[in-house]
Amino acid sequence: MATTTLRELVTESAAQTEAAGERLARCLGRGDLVLLEGELGAGKTTLVRGLARGMGCRGEVMSPTFQLVRIYPGPVPLAHVDLYRVERTSELCELGLEDLLEDGAAVVEWGDRLEGFRTAWVVIEALDLNRRRLRLQEAPASWSW
Ligand SMILES: Nc1ncnc2c1ncn2[C@@H]1O[C@H](COP(=O)(O)OP(=O)(O)OP(=O)(O)O)[C@@H](O)[C@H]1O
């Protein structure tokens, strides 16, 4: 891997981003919320796939574009939220994020649209076709890649 610091990591393939998610999952527990920021195709869903695997969750990880939220069952269930199509704040309320966080952890694509919640905030930046910079912008001190 080209660059690794505690808070910043450059991956060179989707598999590496997935593996980074798998490692980050060790930091995640019930009540934790991870917001993902990154352009279309940045690798948000890819990272979630790794998180779910690292948490031992079952189910195929796909962007919940038409469902708003998908829940992957496991020891600590992971709620996968995608706010791409959400325009009204009332829809955000319907999400019931607090309830989801009582049951498990949650990861939110287009999480920058969610105001007032912020446990951890990951920014994914495409450097070129296959390289992505993953940045733990805000996260508990013990979290790392
Ligand atoms: N280093 C990398 N990390 C992650 N994905 C990569 C990387 N290099 C190439 N890719 C490709 O980029 C795409 C990322 O797609 P993904 O669905 O994860 O993005 P997304 O941010 O969820 O997009 P959307 O905004 O549409 O939800 C995949 O096709 C993946 O194979």
Ligand SMILES: [Mg+2]
């Ligand atoms: Mg996605």
